[in-house]
Amino acid sequence: MWYLFAKVVSMTKLKILAIEDDQLFRKVMASQLAGHTVDFAENAVSARKKLETGNYDLCFIDLKLGDQDNYSGLKLIPLACSKGIYSVVMSGHDSQAFIEKAHELGCNDFYAKGNEENNIGQVLARFCRRKEKSKEENVFKEHFVTEDPATKATITEALKYAPSDLPILILGPSGTGKTSLARLIHDFSRRKGEFVAINCAAHTEELLEAELFGYKKGAFTGANETRKGKLLLANKGTLFLDEIGAMSLKMQTKLLKAIEEQTFYPVGSDAPETSSFRVISATLEDLQSLIKEGRLRFDFFQRIHGLTIRLKPLSERKDDIFPLISFFTRQGRRLSFTQEAKTELLGYNWPGSVRELKKLADLLVAGDEGRVQADTVKRLLNSLRPEEGASGFTTDEQYRFALRQGLNEAINRFIDGIIEKSLKAHNNRKYATMRDLKISSRMLYDSLRRLRVALRPLRKNKKQTPAVSINPANIAPTSGSNDTKAEEKVVV
Amino acid sequence: MTDNQPEPLEQLIHDVNSKCASLKSAVQLLRNASDDERRELLELMAQQAEALVKIIVEYKNQQ
Ligand SMILES: Nc1ncnc2c1ncn2[C@@H]1O[C@H](COP(=O)(O)OP(=O)(O)OP(=O)(O)O)[C@@H](O)[C@H]1O
Ligand SMILES: [Mg+2]
Numbered sequence: 001m002w003y004l005f006a007k008v009v010s011m012t013k014l015k016i017l018a019i020e021d022d023q024l025f026r027k028v029m030a031s032q033l034a035g036h037t038v039d040f041a042e043n044a045v046s047a048r049k050k051l052e053t054g055n056y057d058l059c060f061i062d063l064k065l066g067d068q069d070n071y072s073g074l075k076l077i078p079l080a081c082s083k084g085i086y087s088v089v090m091s092g093h094d095s096q097a098f099i100e101k102a103h104e105l106g107c108n109d110f111y112a113k114g115n116e117e118n119n120i121g122q123v124l125a126r127f128c129r130r131k132e133k134s135k136e137e138n139v140f141k142e143h144f145v146t147e148d149p150a151t152k153a154t155i156t157e158a159l160k161y162a163p164s165d166l167p168i169l170i171l172g173p174s175g176t177g178k179t180s181l182a183r184l185i186h187d188f189s190r191r192k193g194e195f196v197a198i199n200c201a202a203h204t205e206e207l208l209e210a211e212l213f214g215y216k217k218g219a220f221t222g223a224n225e226t227r228k229g230k231l232l233l234a235n236k237g238t239l240f241l242d243e244i245g246a247m248s249l250k251m252q253t254k255l256l257k258a259i260e261e262q263t264f265y266p267v268g269s270d271a272p273e274t275s276s277f278r279v280i281s282a283t284l285e286d287l288q289s290l291i292k293e294g295r296l297r298f299d300f301f302q303r304i305h306g307l308t309i310r311l312k313p314l315s316e317r318k319d320d321i322f323p324l325i326s327f328f329t330r331q332g333r334r335l336s337f338t339q340e341a342k343t344e345l346l347g348y349n350w351p352g353s354v355r356e357l358k359k360l361a362d363l364l365v366a367g368d369e370g371r372v373q374a375d376t377v378k379r380l381l382n383s384l385r386p387e388e389g390a391s392g393f394t395t396d397e398q399y400r401f402a403l404r405q406g407l408n409e410a411i412n413r414f415i416d417g418i419i420e421k422s423l424k425a426h427n428n429r430k431y432a433t434m435r436d437l438k439i440s441s442r443m444l445y446d447s448l449r450r451l452r453v454a455l456r457p458l459r460k461n462k463k464q465t466p467a468v469s470i471n472p473a474n475i476a477p478t479s480g481s482n483d484t485k486a487e488e489k490v491v492v
Numbered sequence: 493m494t495d496n497q498p499e500p501l502e503q504l505i506h507d508v509n510s511k512c513a514s515l516k517s518a519v520q521l522l523r524n525a526s527d528d529e530r531r532e533l534l535e536l537m538a539q540q541a542e543a544l545v546k547i548i549v550e551y552k553n554q555q
Contacts, residue, residue, distance in 0.1 A: 028518055
């Protein structure tokens, strides 16, 4: 596959100041630095003025500026450093004393004049590598926080391919940062278009098709207006397919065709749309099983797995726990832990990975404990984790209810309670609820119908502030059912 | 190093080295230069050679 080899090598145009009194040498430099924006200073006074602007990526400094000059180039090094300009000293005389002095003053590179054809190229390559390195370090401190060498290497590798069209497949358990990484790759891709994400597990087949390809007004019940699909919205950008294992084989075939031809038909339309986008996909399922069990078409898999990235669960990179906590609390209250609390955090196995850690950090910040104690950590971790023993998960009230009304009723009531809570937490945003609870749209709508029925008598008597209100325009059709109709103007 | 005036011989070595280095690099450039560039380079190289002679003579006169 061509794209496996489409490694991107990019050399940016640099702003360079060359401080050099020798006219012939300036000519040599101008030629060797062609392609960059180059400015010259012939003496120390003019060099100072130009360096003061700080408007350069790097500067080449000749040690001796004029026949009678007393190595005034050396004195320019601290100024360049203070302005954050990478300074390269060049000298016709590479005595050890000069090299040491220049480095002492803070120069970043030093070379002996006389072989500019090779030297300048090497200096620029070293500069770019350093710049890349510090950019990378910034990524691991500000964007995808990790101190784990293997994870750093994985992300660095992925970011190398960010500007290419190479499809990327991200694997990893829930909460390991798959979505965050997909977004980071997009941010580094220099694409003009948007990052458009879709969770394939949160939609029925018909709804997924409508979401991906868009639809024409009247294409199906509830299609009250023509709507653009994610494929079109991702034009010149990135399409992030989350939970690809949940996509039906039929949908995989359709999507494969759209990706390959960059053309597709919205539902109910015979006018083709064109869109070119980069595909990043993710799944927390085992890839081999998906293929073996025939849930992932091999040709579709081939198309989406240009580069495969596996993110380790937090339990395999525990060195990241404290840097992540610092990151999550960077804009608010900083946390401090007793030694026992630290041991507790390091001993825990983090089944929900980074997401679970983030939730814990949020809870700790909201608390009022000065120094976090081990007991607090234990208590909060317990509250985040479902009880291990099944019976501990069931309250006496639930048990009595099940005895009275039957288990099915009890299960529904349990589901409805959780869904209602989540909708409230998300300001009634259904997608957020489906994503968080990892449920299908069918489950959500069934529950909403039950909630509406349960509250109907109340509405008749008294106007209630709705706990959940649903805009029917946002309710997408479900397959082969009349649910949509039944749910019109639902106010629970 | 920068506080005291450098030794004249040390200065001379530095200047000769620098000027020769420019000449060496200019020769590398000549290979792929256009006619106009070549003319300009050769002119500058000739001036550089004269400058070399001058600093050596000056040094000799100082001794
Ligand atoms: N390395 C990281 N640095 C900073 N924040 C992170 C990192 N990894 C994950 N997070 C944060 O943790 C949370 C979960 O991450 P994310 O949604 O990217 O995980 P995921 O693997 O996509 O989860 P799921 O499998 O449930 O889709 C998010 O709030 C995200 O911002
Ligand atoms: Mg995700």
